[in-house]
Amino acid sequence: MSPLFLSRVQFGFVISFHILFPAFTIGLASWLAFIEWRWLRTKDDLWRDLYFFWLKIFAVSFGMGVVSGIVMSFQFGTNWAVLSEKAGNILGPLLSYEVLTAFFLEASFLGVMLFGWKKVSDKLHFFATMMVAVGTMISTFWIISANSWMQTPQGYSLDAQGVFYPESWWAIVFNPSFPYRLAHMVLAAFITTCFVIGGVSAWYLRRGVHVEAGKRMLKHAVAFAAIAVPLQIFVGDLHGLNVGEHQPVKLAAMEAHWRSEPPGHGVPLILFAVPNEREERNDYEIAIPKLGSIILTHTLDGDIQPLTAVPREERPPVAPVFYAFRIMVGLGMAMLLLTLASLWAWRRKTLFTSRWVLDGWRVLAPSGFIALLAGWYVVEIGRQPYVVYGLLRTADAVSPNIVAAAVLTSLIVYAAAYAFVFGAGIWYLQKLLRKGPVKQPPKDTEGGEKTPARPMSLPDEKIEG
Numbered sequence: 119m120s121p122l123f124l125s126r127v128q129f130g131f132v133i134s135f136h137i138l139f140p141a142f143t144i145g146l147a148s149w150l151a152f153i154e155w156r157w158l159r160t161k162d163d164l165w166r167d168l169y170f171f172w173l174k175i176f177a178v179s180f181g182m183g184v185v186s187g188i189v190m191s192f193q194f195g196t197n198w199a200v201l202s203e204k205a206g207n208i209l210g211p212l213l214s215y216e217v218l219t220a221f222f223l224e225a226s227f228l229g230v231m232l233f234g235w236k237k238v239s240d241k242l243h244f245f246a247t248m249m250v251a252v253g254t255m256i257s258t259f260w261i262i263s264a265n266s267w268m269q270t271p272q273g274y275s276l277d278a279q280g281v282f283y284p285e286s287w288w289a290i291v292f293n294p295s296f297p298y299r300l301a302h303m304v305l306a307a308f309i310t311t312c313f314v315i316g317g318v319s320a321w322y323l324r325r326g327v328h329v330e331a332g333k334r335m336l337k338h339a340v341a342f343a344a345i346a347v348p349l350q351i352f353v354g355d356l357h358g359l360n361v362g363e364h365q366p367v368k369l370a371a372m373e374a375h376w377r378s379e380p381p382g383h384g385v386p387l388i389l390f391a392v393p394n395e396r397e398e399r400n401d402y403e404i405a406i407p408k409l410g411s412i413i414l415t416h417t418l419d420g421d422i423q424p425l426t427a428v429p430r431e432e433r434p435p436v437a438p439v440f441y442a443f444r445i446m447v448g449l450g451m452a453m454l455l456l457t458l459a460s461l462w463a464w465r466r467k468t469l470f471t472s473r474w475v476l477d478g479w480r481v482l483a484p485s486g487f488i489a490l491l492a493g494w495y496v497v498e499i500g501r502q503p504y505v506v507y508g509l510l511r512t513a514d515a516v517s518p519n520i521v522a523a524a525v526l527t528s529l530i531v532y533a534a535a536y537a538f539v540f541g542a543g544i545w546y547l548q549k550l551l552r553k554g555p556v557k558q559p560p561k562d563t564e565g566g567e568k569t570p571a572r573p574m575s576l577p578d579e580k581i582e583g
Contacts, residue, residue: 122516124525125197128532130498132190135536137494138487139183144258144304145311146176147251150231154244163558168331171555175547177232180224182543189532197525201505201515205282208274208290209264216260224253255304262303266296268506269497270364280510294364298357299497305350306493310486312346313453315339317483318551320476328554333470336479340460340469347453354450355413362414365507366423367432368500371439373410374400377424384419385410390444393436398426434502438495446492449485456482 150172157165194202202209230238230246238246273289274282284290316339322332362369369375374393379385387409391400411420425433456478463469470476505512 119522119526121197121520121522121525122513124522124529125193125516125520126512128197128525128529129190129193131529132186132193132532133494133498134491135540136183136186136190137490139179139186140254140257141303141307141310141490142314142487143176143180143183144254144307145309146172146179147247147254148308149311149315150176151244151247151251154247158240158244164330164334164555167555167558168335170558171331171550173232174550178543178547178550180228182540185539186536196528197517197520198505198515199517201510204280204510204515205268205506208267208282208284211284212260212264212267212291216257216264220253220257220260223256224250227253258304258307259300262300263291263293263296265497266299267291267293269293269299269501270295271506271509276509282506282509295357295360298353298360301353302350302357302493305346305353306486306490309343309346309350309453310490312339312342313479313482313486314484316343316479317481320479320483322554323470324473324476324480331555336469337464339479340457340464343453343457344461347450347457351450351454358414359416362422365501367425367428368434368439368496369414370423370425370427371434371436371500372443372496373414373422374436374440375410375422375424376400377426378421382419384408384412385414385421387413391440393440395433395436431503434500439500442492442495442499446489446496449482449489449492452482453485 150169153165153169153172156162157169227246227249230243231250234243234246267290270293271282272293273284273286275285276282315335319332319336319339322328323336358369361372373385374388374391375385376398384407386405386407388400388403388405391403391405394401408418410422411417414420414422425436456475459478460469460475463472463475468475501507503511503513505515
């Protein structure tokens with residue numbers, strides 16, 4: 119229960135809540151832009167009803183994401199003052215760019231998006247929705263850039279006191295892991311939203327309510343998943359190769375790879391094991407020979423750096439990284455299988471009636487959130503014992519005069535406040551989802567752009583005159 123341990127628990131607790139809502143709104147903003155574009159093209163009332171349905175969910179999720187993000191920023195000054203002091207010259211501008219280029223853009227057009235339907239033209243409202251979607255993507259760009267620099271730092275110089283100074287902003291922003299992690303994160307956000315939409319649609323169809331809306335949403339969820347899930351697997355493979363090149367100890371922890379194999383044997387793919395860090399081995403191991411080499415090095419007998427190649431104090435906790443990685447990959451495989459089954463059912467014209475397919479979408483509706491958290495645990499725990507990989511240890515980044523009792527008290531207060539605020543928010547989201555899309559009145563009856571009434575008491579020629 120040291121200040122370091124409690125500070126890490128507190129940061130992990132807060133970021134676990136925070137990342138769920140921005141990731142959901144990243145995908146949801148683009149989904150809203152697509153829905154409104156379809157409505158503008160077709161003028162189909164169902165698209166408009168779906169837009170307002172998901173707009174309410176977006177507004178609640180966006181608000182909860184902002185609230186949880188505010189708390190995160192305070193921790194850099196209270197719990198991680200040394201990190202702020204030493205890496206602030208780089209992390210500070212990157213996070214400021216996110217506020218200046220993304221958050222202001224989102225906030226400016228969010229008001230038009232939420233409240234401007236009856237006050238602006240259709241095209242201007244669609245433009246506002248697009249700007250909010252673009253803002254979420256720009257925000258992701260800067261946040262992932264800052265975090266990626268902490269994983270693979272480039273473009274910096276260090277003074278005698280260990281303070282980082284920028285030398286090349288291009289190298290800092292586009293550090294070696296940034297392109298892979300950005301693509302991986304954006305796809306994860308889109309897939310998370312996709313499976314929520316598909317799960318909600320399947321729930322409607324199984325209950326026999328909002329049938330037309332459920333059919334339309336499920337069809338689009340399956341089509342998008344058929345593109346995004348295989349693409350995510352491909353990007354994840356590229357990301358894994360990048361991790362092996364720049365963070366080999368993290369990769370070894372992901373695979374619980376303790377020792378190099380004899381030449382020609384290759385690395386086995388461990389399906390299940392209980393990592394034994396004290397004995398530096400795996401218990402109850404189930405593995406497939408050579409398959410690890412094929413996946414991790416794209417060769418039959420390639421090897422990766424083992425955990426025993428570095429001292430114990432240079433290794434991350436193996437068990438949480440090992441298990442979190444398998445949860446993420448396992449859910450990804452489940453998503454792929456469900457997508458393939460859905461495509462087969464679509465071809466056989468049983469997509470909307472197949473009990474197994476619909477129940478599969480209902481079960482996997484929260485899978486994107488779980489996989490997202492598991493992936494972040496792999497990323498953040500896997501870089502330990504460093505907060506800036508290879509340069510600044512986590513133990514040296516914590517505030518020097520912080521007291522364990524103060525951190526524990528704030529952690530308890532955060533947990534209580536989050537339970538109340540986010541419990542109420544999630545309850546309200548569930549209420550909106552259960553209610554489903556509501557028929558919206560036409561715009562010209564809402565006080566928006568109205569066609570001037572024709573005076574019935576005057577003949578046509580008087581009106582023309």
